[in-house]
Amino acid sequence: MNALGELMARRISHSGPLTVAQFMAEALNHPRHGYYANRDPLGVAGDFITAPEISQVFGELIGLWCAVSWQAMGSPDLIYLVELGPGRGTLMADALRAARAAPGFREAISLHLVETNEALKSQQKHAVDDAALPRTATWHDNLSGIPDGPVLLVANEFLDVLPIRQFQKTPAGWSERMVGLGDNGHDLRFVLGPPQDRPALLDENLISAPMGSVVEVCPAALSLAAALGERLVRGGGAALFIDYGYSLSQTGATLQAVRAHRYQDVLDGPGEADLTAHVDFGAFLRAGNEAGARGFGPLGQGEFLTRLGLQSRAQNLKTNASRELAVEIDAGIARLTDPDQMGTLFKAVALQAPDLPNSPGFD
Numbered sequence: 246m247n248a249l250g251e252l253m254a255r256r257i258s259h260s261g262p263l264t265v266a267q268f269m270a271e272a273l274n275h276p277r278h279g280y281y282a283n284r285d286p287l288g289v290a291g292d293f294i295t296a297p298e299i300s301q302v303f304g305e306l307i308g309l310w311c312a313v314s315w316q317a318m319g320s321p322d323l324i325y326l327v328e329l330g331p332g333r334g335t336l337m338a339d340a341l342r343a344a345r346a347a348p349g350f351r352e353a354i355s356l357h358l359v360e361t362n363e364a365l366k367s368q369q370k371h372a373v374d375d376a377a378l379p380r381t382a383t384w385h386d387n388l389s390g391i392p393d394g395p396v397l398l399v400a401n402e403f404l405d406v407l408p409i410r411q412f413q414k415t416p417a418g419w420s421e422r423m424v425g426l427g428d429n430g431h432d433l434r435f436v437l438g439p440p441q442d443r444p445a446l447l448d449e450n451l452i453s454a455p456m457g458s459v460v461e462v463c464p465a466a467l468s469l470a471a472a473l474g475e476r477l478v479r480g481g482g483a484a485l486f487i488d489y490g491y492s493l494s495q496t497g498a499t500l501q502a503v504r505a506h507r508y509q510d511v512l513d514g515p516g517e518a519d520l521t522a523h524v525d526f527g528a529f530l531r532a533g534n535e536a537g538a539r540g541f542g543p544l545g546q547g548e549f550l551t552r553l554g555l556q557s558r559a560q561n562l563k564t565n566a567s568r569e570l571a572v573e574i575d576a577g578i579a580r581l582t583d584p585d586q587m588g589t590l591f592k593a594v595a596l597q598a599p600d601l602p603n604s605p606g607f608d
């Protein structure tokens with residue numbers, strides 16, 4: 246077992262099993278051993294690859310979504326442009342380049358990036374320095390440090406890293422799936438907590454799920470949607486989230502561990518693999534709606550990008566490209582949009598202040 250596994254086993258033997266959310270939070274964010282503490286996990290040489298790293302068109306179209314949303318808000322002189330979990334800063338760099346198409350937009354931007362990983366923060370600094378925005382960018386550990394006012398927020402593959410809780414239906418009630426210790430008192434393994442009537446935050450429709458079903462809830466995503474919804478109502482603006490997940494709350498465990506582009510056992514080597522769960526977009530939008538924001542989507546990533554003008558942007562890029570580059574551009578577009586690749590599993594949702602017209606790409 247690795248150092249973080251040993252720390253967790255000691256904690257469990259003193260204080261009892263961890264919830265899956267506690268396990269996930271430690272494995273991802275432990276200040277010394279956490280997966281996201283200080284490494285760059287992205288790219289071919291890393292553990293996984295994300296849409297902005299596949300094609301520049303992805304970030305460019307999101308930049309256009311931001312510019313059109315800003316215009317729909319009446320082109321305010323100051324807009325807080327926020328990205329949650331910006332990775333290498335690639336999406337934002339591409340978005341800011343495309344944003345030049347909207348006169349006055351770049352001058353209005355005050356850029357705020359929410360990131361906990363020091364290694365990625367320095368890559369993000371380089372990426373956004375190249376964009377030469379008139380105002381200096383600021384980094385935050387969470388959303389609460391961003392000043393009040395109109396906001397445009399984007400986040401790609403951020404919600405899936407937020408810690409989830411899992412509950413299993415048993416004849417005695419709903420039992421929380423937890424991480425405890427095996428018979429040898431040392432190895433980590435899944436155990437069930439005491440049964441309860443109905444877990445907090447469980448979707449109404451899942452109460453009658455068949456015996457043995459596992460359901461997941463993500464309290465951090467729901468709090469984020471509620472806080473963001475309130476903020477959008479108060480200060481105006483719009484938020485766009487793209488991630489993999491499902492449209493309606495459903496049963497089934499989706500927690501997964503990925504290392505070097507392969508799935509591995511979730512409890513194996515905590516802190517060494519990326520841990521994610523599919524996003525419950527239905528629950529996320531409901532939490533934003535309850536706070537007063539208007540919700541849009543979920544819409545498959547392929548359809549969303551196509552509606553924002555993916556094909557004509559790709560065509561433009563290919564006009565001056567070599568044959569090899571044109572093939573590469575097409576392969577990237579196919580990967581982002583094909584239903585059997587990222588086109589439908591990945592989805593877009595938006596939350597907006599209630600007074601804005603329909604969100605670009607969703608009507």
Ligand SMILES: C[S@@+](CC[C@H](N)C(=O)[O-])C[C@H]1O[C@@H](n2cnc3c(N)ncnc32)[C@H](O)[C@@H]1O
Pocket residue numbers: 273274281287295296297298329330331332333336359360361362365386400401402403406
């Ligand atoms: C899966 S990566 C996605 C990166 C980027 N958005 C992309 O599409 O390439 C998740 C990002 O969220 C950041 N992150 C993870 N946990 C976080 C947290 N609790 N608060 C802020 N950022 C976090 C990671 O460091 C990383 O930048």
